[in-house]
Amino acid sequence: MHFIPSTSPHPHPFLATSRLLLMGLLLLFIAGCATNSANTRPPEPDLSELAHKAAQQMVAGNPDITRYNPMIAATFVNIDNLTQSSTFGRISSEIMASALAQQGMQVREVKMRHSMFIEEKVGELILSREVQSLSSQYNARSILMGTYAQGQDYLYVSTRVVRSSDAMVLGSADFQVKLDNNMRSLLEGQGGW
Missing domain, CATH: 3.40.50.10610 (ABC-type transport auxiliary lipoprotein component)
Structure with a gap:
């Protein structure tokens, strides 16, 4: 008898939510860095x-x-x-x-x-x-x-x-x-x- 692991297309709801949350935070972090670097100009010479x-x-x-x-x-x-x-x-x-x-x-x-x-x-x-x-x-x-x-x-x-x-x-x-x-x-x- 062979045991075949379940390959359900739907992961556990907790894992799916965690992944989405993690990806969302990563995207926010990247967007924040891009905005920060775009607004950071070298200071005007005195x-x-x-x-x-x-x-x-x-x-x-x-x-x-x-x-x-x-x-x-x-x-x-x-x-x-x-x-x-x-x-x-x-x-x-x-x-x-x-x-x-x-x-x-x-x-x-x-x-x-x-x-x-x-x-x-x-x-x-x-x-x-x-x-x-x-x-x-x-x-x-x-x-x-x-x-x-x-x-x-x-x-x-x-x-x-x-x-x-x-x-x-x-x-x-x-x-x-x-x-x-x-x-x-x-x-x-x-x-x-």
Whole structure:
């Protein structure tokens, strides 16, 4: 006598429910992982990272830029009003000067009561008398300048190093910074000098 095991097409109800429950949990876990990884973006680069990349770009674009040492840095100004800056404009200039110094530029420290700026009436690349006077006083062969504009989601920054003798652009770079609450607070100090 041979015993033939039962091959019933219907497994025990408890096993079927357990399998369905296990498969459902597995599918939920996989879906959760997929959603999590889709929503996880790398963080936006901060102002310091962007300035250092911009400095590298400037020097890579014109390796001779470092021959125009020493350099002084002007405060970055609001593109809509070249006589206006903010905490953002001042710190951007400082960070960019630091980044260029790490790329080989000799930066002369110039702290003064009134920051340097571009004279609006004679155009963006013509240096004001004050800047020309300072570059002569500090024997600066180049000047770091920059402008910024506030958009809805980003701040757009354009920066360049110009030769002090004739305002020729030696190097330039542009970047954008995510306009978050931190950046907004740096812009709140907008106003005259």
